Amino acid sequence: DVKVTQSSRYLVKRTGEKVFLECVQDMDHENMFWYRQDPGLGLRLIYFSYDVKMKEKGDIPEGYSVSREKKERFSLILESASTNQTSMYLCASSLLFGDSYxxxxxxxxxxxxx
Amino acid sequence: SQQGEEDPQALSIQEGENATMNCSYKTSINNLQWYRQNSGRGLVHLILIRSNEREKHSGRLRVTLDTSKKSSSLLITASRAADTASYFCATDAMNTGFQKLVFGTGTRLLVSP
Known part of the structure; x- marks a missing residue:
């Protein structure tokens, strides 16, 4: 059974703290994604990665960075957390080659x- | 760059009734997918329809796609309380150079016993 896990379900941080959100997948997927979800705005793509050490900005990358040192792990970093980054963060993965994504x-x- | 817009935003029905949700998008696509999200959880893939398909079935789900109108509908037949969730359409726009999906804002479905 395919599985994507995230390091925490709930997290409370103070303004200005550096925050790390970890995501691990066990499906050997090349692509990994970070989204944030806010009421009325749906899912918005923050960053994605199609290979180790590769990253691409999504629609709302400001205030975030990412790290992908291993294929199965994709980290989202909030360099200096702010109150407007209060949100639900979702990680996802998919195959690089295929016909469905x-x-x-x-x-x-x-x-x-x- | 929101591509998909679902309609209605919220839908409330009784168990046994059918639920229909609509999705409109803006650019040409390779395929359109529907996802379900139970409250406070991640999204789960339900069904995919390719741009050259007009209708697809999976269990109690029926999806249609009209590329000329850039719209899709998701029909859930004989709904159950367990179908209560938010439903999102997602499109992969052609010529984006990457396998990104663009999600709509979702339809919240409430099925009452």
């Missing part, structure tokens, strides 16, 4: 920045 999602991390 179906994405497999983790359970999400609900981050609160106070």
């Amino acid at each position: 179906e994405q497999y999602f983790g359970p999400g991390t609900r981050l609160t920045v106070t």
